[in-house]
Amino acid sequence: MTRRIERVNNLIRQEISELLQRQIKDPRLGSFVAITEVSTSPDLKYAKIFISCIGDEGKQETLSVLAAASGFFRKELARRLRLRRIPELSFQWDDSIERGAHLLDLIDEVSIDSTPD
Numbered sequence: 001m002t003r004r005i006e007r008v009n010n011l012i013r014q015e016i017s018e019l020l021q022r023q024i025k026d027p028r029l030g031s032f033v034a035i036t037e038v039s040t041s042p043d044l045k046y047a048k049i050f051i052s053c054i055g056d057e058g059k060q061e062t063l064s065v066l067a068a069a070s071g072f073f074r075k076e077l078a079r080r081l082r083l084r085r086i087p088e089l090s091f092q093w094d095d096s097i098e099r100g101a102h103l104l105d106l107i108d109e110v111s112i113d114s115t116p117d
Contacts, residue, residue, distance in 0.1 A: 034053070037049075
């Protein structure tokens, strides 16, 4: 990945995170939606935005709300960033936090079982 793509990914992640915190007030979204990673194609036409939520909100509903707001996000990104082309945004669920928590639980379970009495 080139340095330019990395900078664009970071800028998009920061701007969308700020928009989610300050301007998106949809009650269908959970209380805490985090942008974990942005992956932009080399030609800057497409960007995958990986999200994670804390809470019991439905994954599909969260993804559909964000997909419906992608036009708003693109418009705001065009206004805030100095890019020739604003990528099309697609939102993907990132379950790495859940997998990490599960692995920590497994490690704790093994360490408790292996303690000598």
